[in-house]
Amino acid sequence: MTKRTSTEKKQMSVSDQGATVWLTGLPSAGKTTIAYALAERLRAEGHRVEVLDGDEIRTFLSAGLGFSRADRQVNVERIGFVAELLAGNGVKALVPVIAPFADSREAVRKRHAAEGTTYLEVHVATPVEVCSERDVKGLYAQQAAGEISGLTGVDDPYEAPESPDLRIESHTQTVRESASALHALLTERGLA
Numbered sequence: 001m002t003k004r005t006s007t008e009k010k011q012m013s014v015s016d017q018g019a020t021v022w023l024t025g026l027p028s029a030g031k032t033t034i035a036y037a038l039a040e041r042l043r044a045e046g047h048r049v050e051v052l053d054g055d056e057i058r059t060f061l062s063a064g065l066g067f068s069r070a071d072r073q074v075n076v077e078r079i080g081f082v083a084e085l086l087a088g089n090g091v092k093a094l095v096p097v098i099a100p101f102a103d104s105r106e107a108v109r110k111r112h113a114a115e116g117t118t119y120l121e122v123h124v125a126t127p128v129e130v131c132s133e134r135d136v137k138g139l140y141a142q143q144a145a146g147e148i149s150g151l152t153g154v155d156d157p158y159e160a161p162e163s164p165d166l167r168i169e170s171h172t173q174t175v176r177e178s179a180s181a182l183h184a185l186l187t188e189r190g191l192a
Contacts, residue, residue: 016048016090017090017118017190017191018048018086018087018088018089018090018091018092018093018117018118019087019092019093019117019118019119019120019186019189019191020080020083020084020086020087020093020095020108020112020117020118020119020120021035021038021092021093021094021095021120021122021182021186022083022095022097022099022105022108022119022120022121022122023035023094023095023096023097023122023124024097024098024099024100024105024121024122024123024124024161024164025098025123025124025125025126026098026126026128026131026152026153026158027098027131027136027137027139027140027151027152027153028126028131028132028134028135028136028137028139028140029124029125029126029131029170030124030126030134030168030170030175030178031096031097031098031124032051032053032054032096033175034096034124034168034170034175034178034179034182035051035053035094035095035096036051037175037176037178037179038094038179038182038183039051039092039094041179041183042092042183042186042192045192047092047192048090048091048092049091049092049093049094050086050091050092050093050094051094051095051096052079052082052083052086052093052094052095052096052097053096054079054095054096054097054098057075057078057079057082057097058075061078061079061082062074062075062078062079067150067156069101072099072100072101072104073101073103073104073107076097076099076101076104076105076107076108077104077107077108079095079097079099079108080107080108080111080112081111083095083108084108084111084112084115084117084119087112087117087118087119088115088116088117092186092191096124098152098158100152100153100156100157100158100159101157101159102159102161102162105121105161109121118189118191120165120166120185120186120189121161121164121165122164122165122166122167122168122182122185123160123161123164123166123167123168124168124170124178125160125167125168125169125170126169126170126171127171128153128154130171131153132154139151140154143155165185166181166182166185168181168182
């Protein structure tokens, strides 16, 4: 892929402008559900959109990586690279990935800045108690039963963003409302 120049990016219509929207939060916070709801809306408006789902990335791009801090860093950097490549070529890359460490997310932000590509960080700030009740993948139950360890936000750290571009409290609003709040941010930034 040939990257678009900054002049070409300025001349693009809103629907052709790429950006990475990184949705960070605890497991079962609602990141992926919100990303897919937003993707559907953006596609209906004529945007090119890809959702880089964390589970799919671990299966196909980061197979073999564990959950140590170093492996998580590599995983986030790989996802950040792919997201920037897509965003730099006019795709809205929606990335619902935990990325538990602030320095990993900051490295992705810096990579985007160096390439002149828009990067937005969204914190899906759902309390661990709510995530545990949702327990979409059964991880909280497995951790409570002693079957797994290293669950982000329970017995492994999660460093919440201090000043994200948007904070969504998915436990207090519907998926549609959460996706609309994110769409409003994109509109405010001239991306939707």
